[in-house]
Amino acid sequence: MQIHPILAALRRHKAGTVLIALQIALTLAIVCNALFIIDQRLAHISEPSGVDEANLFVIKNLWGEQYSTQQAVERIEEDLNTLRQLPAVQDATPVDGYPMGTTNEDNFITMKPDQRAPTTDASFYTGDDHFLRTFGLKLIAGRDFRPDEIENKGLRDSIVPPVAIISKTMADKIYPNGDALGKTFYAMTPTPITIIGIVETLHRMDVSTWSAPYTGESMLTPVRMAMPIGIYYAVRAKPGQRDVAMGEARKALFAENRMRIIDPKDGILSFTEIRRRAFDSDRGMAILMGIICLVLLAITAAGIVGLTSFWVGQRRRQIGVRRALGATHRDILNYFMTENLLISLGGVLIGVLLTFGLNLWLVTRFTLNVLPLTYVLGGIVILLLLGQGAVLAPALRASRVPPIEATRPA
């Protein structure tokens, strides 16, 4: 296939050529970045929580009366007894926050009490000796809390327990040699905290963007919150009985004591729902970007079909002449396919520059990550294939132009 005549012909259709190339370039830039955003969001959505998601649910329980810390401790104990006695329930534990939830508590972590710049940041869980079992966390080193280690904490009591169970991600961050067990760290107080256990995975309480560098870094201290406002109960149902347990739990708690508020709609949430809500905006973004990509590719393809059809119509006579001079169907087909390939190549060349330009802007403006090269290569392949696919129909029509056209006036 001779490239030179194609280039010469293109020079006579500068405007159309430039328009198609430009459209391909912009499409490449937007599609590459959109696909990358989709991938990042999906990765975020599928972050592991570390908990037994299928059987877990959380009750948000607010008190209908004012309790002192001691009264609250007693009420919580009663509620836990009620919950644990339900036939469909495995275990229950009181918490003031749970993975991917709406409340968040976190602390800077330092290795020395007088250290200024923090080593890392960890989500700060409080829980009792039922925490690991209820959430279904996997202890990979050390031990669980002993009942005698648990302290009750009322409003604004400042208790800093001397021990903690931490996630493996956090352990690896503060003790990269893998010898974290038994070592200490500080969480914004002068009290050293000894690591007595390490769990395989425990997601942070939050899913926000700022904490992305600290994903999966969590610590658990042996504290049972006894707030005058209320408490969350995390409940783990027996396998497959979650929905039954959710219904039972509400009834049983109200039967035990009416002076409480459990929102009829959002008071009891399964972990499936918690996860769905936590990533609402991420899922939305992925869907939006997906739609934009698809429609954009469709429009670009349609544009190529439209303009190439016009060119074919314009050149019927020339095609006829070539056919009369011995060019085969295949030659004509190849001509248009190659012409499109050349334009597309020009387009993706500009497109690569635009892609990185757009990415650079998104990085500085929206703290997106730098686009990996694979996305650009993938995008180029997609657009070249799209161009070839789009041009096929008009090119086939061109190849069927009979040689007799050469003798007709244009």
Added chain:
Amino acid sequence: MLAYYLRLGLRSLRRNPILTTLMVLAIGVGVAASMTTYAVFRAVSANPIPGKSGQLFVPRIDIWGPQARTQGRRVPDMLSYTDAMALMRAHRAVNQAAIYPVGFTVVPQDSSVNPFAVKGDATYAEFFPMFDAPFAYGSGWDASEDEAHAAVVVISSRLNQQLFGGADSVGRTIHLDDHDYRIVGVLANWNPQPRFYDVNVYSRTFSGAPDFFVPFTHAVDLQTDTNGNSSCYGSAGRAPGWQGWLQSDCVWVSLWVQLPDTAAARAYRSFLKGYAAEQKAAGRFDWLPEVQLVGLRQWMDVEEVVPPETRMSLFLSIGFLLVCLINTIGLLLAKFMRRSAEIGVRRALGASRTEIVRQFLAESIMVGLAGGVAGLLFTGIGVLAIGLVFEPDIARLAHMNLSLMLLTILLSLAASMTAAFYPTWRAANVQPAWQLKSN
């Protein structure tokens, strides 16, 4: 003549239905994507209190010092209790109010009704006149009741509906968290969005209206904890209990001041500087705390009220519209140039270039109008489907209204005219002689 050209344009569009549909769809889809994301952007970036936003300011004081900044912390966007009270006492603004969110339990008198939770704010009397809060019944409390730490409450129309069936409940008593409060006012439907006055202390920026307002002084007397954010730095060793909390450098109070003109704002700024210097002299800090006085619109930026997702989707949709535009240019060019012969004949028969330009612009107006109708349809679908993409709180705010519809049509027309510019110019430059000869 224009009417004739418009009819001619319509006829020409009908001649190539596929090409026309393609152009109309491209414009429609591009415009709809931009307008849908714009509807969301407009809703979240709206001025919550137009007409007064220029007078409202938030003071910030850098009580954590330069060392905190090296650890990546910003100047706190909330105030500590100590500073908020000092600024309230000084009373250097026309109106001023410290605010913090609180949550209470309502225990209805009817014992068959279960108690339920309500969310509101603890604030000062000047909150209501400062933010032009409209009342259905009664009014806000007055400054003397702030000083008396009175147990009074202003409730929302929603809570009034729920508890009293919407009747005038001023003077009646409600039971919040084991304490009685006398109702002094019932707000009319009032919920500025974004909820600018406590975006820093309350993270749900686009949530429903607060259920009630109680005097700040009374809430502090009852040791009511904040229901919102609090942030501590270097306060790990603070004294225990409520007093320790109040005296700490933890920040959890939002403070707004109304300063009617630039002179007042300048005076307030220098007052803040003076206050900071005074605190340093008193030995509270060993640095001179930086002070800022942030206006409402700037405050929205500082607090990143517009979610990055919203901004990003708006920009990407505009990029999308650009591609659709280029696509339309290409298609219009093809369509117009295919009619070179016709143009040649018209020109040869004496039509001027201007006439050709008019004819083809009229045709693109038809494309723009059709694209506008398609755009309206798609925008309507898009706005309905916003809930799939944006969070419920935000999706609730975006809606179709007359100005959005007009803007959609205008944008379609502008897009089609822009797209038609180059193809029309090419059409006008067709050489009649060349066209006639080749025929």
